[in-house]
Amino acid sequence: xxxxxxxxxxxxxxxxxxxxxxxxxxxxxxxxxxxxxxxxxxxxxxxxxxxxxxxxxxxxxxxxxxxxxxxxxxxxxxxxxxxxxxxxxxxxxxxxxxxxxxxxxxxxxxxxxxxxxxxxxxxxxxxxxxxxxxxxxxxxxxxxxxxxxxxxxxxxxxxxxxxxxxxxxxxxxxxxxxxxxxxxxxxxxxxxxxxxxxxxxxxxxxxxxxxxxxxxxxxxxxxxxxxxxxxxxxxxxxxxxxxxxxxxxxxxxxxxxxxxxxxxxxxxxxxxxxxxxxxxxxxxxxxxxxxxxxxxxxxxxxxxxxxxxxxxxxxxxxxxxxxxxxxxxxxxxxxxxxxxxxxxxxxxxxxxxxxxxxxxxxxxxxxxxxxxxxxxxxxxxxxxxxxxxxxxxx
Amino acid sequence: xxxxxxxxxxxxxxxxxxxxxxxxxxxxxxxxxxxxxxxxxxx
Amino acid sequence: xxxxxxxxxxxxxxxxxxxxxxxxxxxxxxxxxxxxxxxxxxxxxxxxxxxxxxxxxxxxxxxxxxxxxxxxxxxxxxxxxxxxxxxxxxxxxxxxxxxxxxxxxxxxxxxxxxxxxxxxxxxxxxxxxxxxxxxxxxxxxxxxxxxxxxxxxxxxxxxxxxxxxxxxxxxxxxxxxxxxxxxxxxxxxxxxxxxxxxxxxxxxxxxxxxxxxxxxxxxxxxxxxxxxxxxxxxxxxxxxxxxxxxxxxxxxxxxxxxxxxxxxxxxxxxxxxxxxxxxxxxxxxxxxxxxxxxxxxxxxxxxxxxxxxxxxxxxxx
Numbered sequence: 001x002x003x004x005x006x007x008x009x010x011x012x013x014x015x016x017x018x019x020x021x022x023x024x025x026x027x028x029x030x031x032x033x034x035x036x037x038x039x040x041x042x043x044x045x046x047x048x049x050x051x052x053x054x055x056x057x058x059x060x061x062x063x064x065x066x067x068x069x070x071x072x073x074x075x076x077x078x079x080x081x082x083x084x085x086x087x088x089x090x091x092x093x094x095x096x097x098x099x100x101x102x103x104x105x106x107x108x109x110x111x112x113x114x115x116x117x118x119x120x121x122x123x124x125x126x127x128x129x130x131x132x133x134x135x136x137x138x139x140x141x142x143x144x145x146x147x148x149x150x151x152x153x154x155x156x157x158x159x160x161x162x163x164x165x166x167x168x169x170x171x172x173x174x175x176x177x178x179x180x181x182x183x184x185x186x187x188x189x190x191x192x193x194x195x196x197x198x199x200x201x202x203x204x205x206x207x208x209x210x211x212x213x214x215x216x217x218x219x220x221x222x223x224x225x226x227x228x229x230x231x232x233x234x235x236x237x238x239x240x241x242x243x244x245x246x247x248x249x250x251x252x253x254x255x256x257x258x259x260x261x262x263x264x265x266x267x268x269x270x271x272x273x274x275x276x277x278x279x280x281x282x283x284x285x286x287x288x289x290x291x292x293x294x295x296x297x298x299x300x301x302x303x304x305x306x307x308x309x310x311x312x313x314x315x316x317x318x319x320x321x322x323x324x325x326x327x328x329x330x331x332x333x334x335x336x337x338x339x340x341x342x343x344x345x346x347x348x349x350x351x352x353x354x355x356x357x358x359x360x361x362x363x364x365x366x367x368x369x370x371x372x373x374x375x376x377x378x379x380x381x382x383x384x385x386x387x388x389x390x391x392x393x394x
Numbered sequence: 395x396x397x398x399x400x401x402x403x404x405x406x407x408x409x410x411x412x413x414x415x416x417x418x419x420x421x422x423x424x425x426x427x428x429x430x431x432x433x434x435x436x437x
Numbered sequence: 438x439x440x441x442x443x444x445x446x447x448x449x450x451x452x453x454x455x456x457x458x459x460x461x462x463x464x465x466x467x468x469x470x471x472x473x474x475x476x477x478x479x480x481x482x483x484x485x486x487x488x489x490x491x492x493x494x495x496x497x498x499x500x501x502x503x504x505x506x507x508x509x510x511x512x513x514x515x516x517x518x519x520x521x522x523x524x525x526x527x528x529x530x531x532x533x534x535x536x537x538x539x540x541x542x543x544x545x546x547x548x549x550x551x552x553x554x555x556x557x558x559x560x561x562x563x564x565x566x567x568x569x570x571x572x573x574x575x576x577x578x579x580x581x582x583x584x585x586x587x588x589x590x591x592x593x594x595x596x597x598x599x600x601x602x603x604x605x606x607x608x609x610x611x612x613x614x615x616x617x618x619x620x621x622x623x624x625x626x627x628x629x630x631x632x633x634x635x636x637x638x639x640x641x642x643x644x645x646x647x648x649x650x651x652x653x654x655x656x657x658x659x660x661x662x663x664x665x666x667x668x669x670x671x672x673x674x675x676x677x678x679x680x681x682x683x684x685x686x687x688x689x690x691x692x693x694x695x696x697x698x699x700x701x702x703x704x705x706x707x708x709x710x711x712x713x714x715x716x717x718x719x720x721x722x723x724x725x726x727x728x729x730x731x732x733x734x735x736x737x738x739x740x741x742x743x744x745x746x747x748x749x750x751x752x753x754x
Contacts, residue, residue: 016402019402019406022403023405023406023409026409030412039395045512046534046535048538058408080477087596107526136724137720137723137724138723139725141727142399143530143531143534144470144471144530144531144534145723145727146673147471147531147534148471148667148719149720149723150720151473152664152667152719152720153716155664155716156712156713156716159710159712159713160713162709163709163710165708172517177554183397184397185396185397185398185401186398189398189402189405190401192405193401193404193405193408196405196408196409196412199409199412200408200411200412200415203412203415203416210421222578226395244436272542276538276542279535283535290416290419291416291417291420291421294412294413297412305458319554319557320549320550320551320553320554321550321553324546324547324549324550324553325546327543327545327546327549327735328540328543328546328547328550329537330542330543330546331539331540331541331542331543331544331546332539332543334535334536334538334539334542335519335536335539335540335543338528338535338536338539339519339523339526340523342526342528342532349423349427352429360411
C-alpha cells in the first residue's frame with residue numbers, strides 16, 4: 001500500500017535524490033523571492049506576510065482539491081470511507097487518499113492532469129483573494145504598520161490552520177491525492193521539473209510587468225507616492241493590485257509544495273521558512289532586480305544544504321543543538337548584509353523601457369511606441385532616437 | 395523507457411536555462427541602458 | 438486569596454504587558470521604528486530569574502534588578518552595534534525595522550541555544566518551568582500579585598517624573614520630537630538615544646523577570662508576547678506613553694478574561710485561538726482609527742461634547 005502513496009517516491013537514490021530535493025526547494029523559494037522582489041524591490045511594499053500567501057496555496061490543495069477528488073472518485077463508483085466529521089476526515093484520510101483515490105487516479109491520466117491544472121488555477125485565484133483580504137487593514141498605512149499587520153496575519157493563519165480540522169487535518173495533517181499517480185516513475189522528479197518550469201514562467205511574467213509602463217508606475221510609487229497621487233493615479237488601488245497579483249503567484253508555491261510531499265500540515269508553512277529566508281535571499285542578492293534575487297536564493301540554498309550535509313562537523317564544534325544554528329545564521333547574515341551591503345550584491349539599475357527617451361518626452365510631443373522600439377536584445381536605444389530626431393531612418 | 399532519468403535531465407536543463415536567461419537579459423538590458431544614456435548625453 | 442486566580446493571572450499579565458508596551462512605545466518615540474525584538478528582550482529577564490533560583494538558590498526577586506541591568510545593557514549594545522550604525526549609513530525606516538526583526542530571530546535562537554546549554558550543564562529543566570513555589574505569601578495571596586502591581590505603578594510614576602521633571606527626561610522628549618533641533622540646542626542625541634534604549638531594554642527585562650513567577654515559561658514565551666505588546670501599544674496610540682499604559686493593561690486583561698469567558702460560553706476549543714485576540718484588536722484599530730485611543734481622544738476633544746468635557750475637568754479655555 002505504501003507505494004501507492006508516492007508513486008515510488010524513493011526510486012531516485014543517492015546523489016540524484018539530493019539534487020532533486022535541492023532543485024525543488026530552490027524552485028519554490030525562487031518563486032516566493034521573486035514575488036517579494038516584485039513587491040518590495042519595485043513597488044516599495046514590504047510584504048512580510050508571504051507565509052500567509054503560501055499557506056493558502058497549501059490549504060487550497062488540502063481542502064478543495066482533495067474534496068473534489070473524493071467527489072470525482074465517488075462518482076466513478078469507488079466506495080470511499082466516510083469523511084463528514086472531523087475525526088473521520090483525519091483518520092480515514094490515509095485510506096481514502098492512498099488506497100482508494102490514488103488507485104483510481106492511477107488509470108486516469110486526464111483526471112490527474114486536470115486536477116493539477118485546477119489546483120494551480122484555484123491557488124492563483126485564492127491567493128489573489130487573500131491578497132485582497134490582507135490589504136484591507138494595512139494598504140493605506142505606512143510601511144511599518146503594514147509589516148506589523150502582515151506578520152501577525154501570518155501567525156493567525158497558522159493558528160487557524162492548526163485548529164480547523166476540515167482545512168488541513170489540524171495538528172496531524174493529511175495526505176493529498178497524488179496527481180502524478182499515472183506516472184510510472186518517481187513523482188518528485190517530475191514535480192521538481194514542474195516547479196522549476198513554473199519558476200521560469202513567473203520570471204518572465206514579472207520581467208514583462210516590470211519593463212512596461214506599469215513597472216515604471218510601480219517604481220514611481222516607490223519613490224514618491226504623493227506626486228503619483230497628485231497626477232491622478234489611485235495609489236492605494238495600485239498597491240492593492242500589486243499585492244493581489246503577487247499573492248496569486250506566491251500561492252502556487254504552496255500548492256506545488258503540497259503536491260511534492262503529497263501531504264499538508266500547517267507546520268510545513270512556518271513563518272520563518274517562508275518569510276524570513278526569502279527576505280534574506282532578496283536582501284543578499286539585491287532588491288530590485290531579478291538577477292540579484294536569483295543569486296541570493298542560490299547562495300542561501302547552498303548555505304543551508306551545506307549546513308545539513310556537514311551537520312555532524314558543526315555539531316562537534318558547537319555547544320548547542322545544531323537546529324538553532326541555522327536561525328542564528330539567518331539573523332546574523334541579515335544584519336551583516338544590511339550593514340555592509342545594503343544594496344545587495346547586485347545593486348539595482350535604472351529601469352530600461354524600450355522606446356522611451358525622457359528628454360524628448362519633456363521637450364516635445366513624441367509618440368512613444370514601445371512595440372516598434374528595439375528590444376533589449378538588439379542594439380539598444382540608438383535606432384529609435386535617431387528616427388525620432390528625423391535623421392537617417394534605419 | 396526510464397522516465398525518471400529523462401525528467402531528471404529535463405529538470406537540470408531548466409535549472410540551467412533559468413540563470414542563463416536571467417544573466418543574458420540583465421546584460422542586454424544594461425548594455426541597452428548604457429547606449430541609451432550615451433546617446434542621450436551626446437544628443 | 439484576595440481575588441480569584443483568574444483575575445490575579447489577568448492582572449499580573451496585564452501589568453507585564455503594560456511595562457512592555459511602555460517600553461515599546463518609548464522605542465517608537467525615540468527611534469521611530471517598531472522594535473520587533475522587544476518581546477524577546479524579556480526572555481533575557483526570564484533566564485536571569487531562572488538562574489537566580491535554580492543555580493544560586495536565592496529568591497528570584499533578587500534577580501529583578503539584574504534582569505533590568507542585563508537586558509538594558511543588551512539593548513544598549515544592540516543600539517550601538519546595529520541601529521546606530523544603520524542610521525549612520527542612512528538606512529531608511531524599513532531597513533531598520535528589518536534589522537530589529539533580524540535581532541529578534543538571532544536573539545530567539547540564542548535564547549533557545551542558551552536554554553539547552555544550561556540544561557546540559559546543570560541537568561535541570563529549562564522549558565516549561567514555574568517559579569511559583571519560591572514566592573512569598575502576603576494576605577494569603579502569592580506575592581507576585583503585589584510585586585507586579587507595585588512594579589508597574591512605580592515604573593509608571595518614575596517614568597512620568599523622569600520625563601517631566603528631570604533634564605534627561607525632557608531631553609529625551611525633545612529628541613523624540615525633533616532630533617535635529619535638539620542637536621542644535623546642544624543635546625547629545627547619541628547619549629540620549631543610548632539611554633532611551635537602555636531604559637526600554639531594562640523595562641523589558643523587568644517585565645520578563647516577572648513572567649515565570651506565575652506563568653509557565655520557556656525560551657519562547659517572551660517572544661510570543663510580541664503581538665500583544667504591539668496591539669497594546671497601537672491601541673494607546675503608537676506615540677503616546679500614557680496611552681500605552683491603558684492599551685497594554687486592557688489588552689492583558691482582555692486576552693485572559695475574554696478567552697476564559699468565551700471558553701465558558703462557547704467551548705474549550707476557543708482557548709487555542711487566544712493569540713488571535715490581540716491580532717484582531719490590532720487589525721480593528723488599524724481599520725477604525727490608526728492612531729488608537731490617542732486619535733480617538735483627539736477627535737473627541739474636537740467635538741462639542743469634548744470641549745464641554747475638557748472644561749468640566751478644568752483643562753479647556
